[in-house]
Amino acid sequence: MDDAGRYRLTLFLDDRCVMDGWWGRETTGRKKFAATVRDYGRDGARITLMDTETDEKLAAWPKPAASSTP
Secondary structure: OOOOOOEEEEEEEOOEEEEEEEEOOHHHHHHHHHHHHHHHOOOOEEEEEEEOOOOEEEEEEOOOOOOOOO
C-alpha cells in the first residue's frame, strides 16, 4: 500500500473520471461512497469503491444487474 491509502473511490461522469479519493480506513471510504452516491448518483454516473490491496470491488453504483440463470 502506498501513502495514498488502501480504499479508493472513483467517480466517472459520462465516462470521464472526475474524482478520485483514497482513504486508509474502510469505514471512511464507505461513508465517502454513500455521500458521493447521494450527491452525484444520476444517469451517466459510475461510482466505485475498491480495496487496492486485494483488488476487490467493495461497492458500485449503479449496482450491477443481477444475472438470471435458468
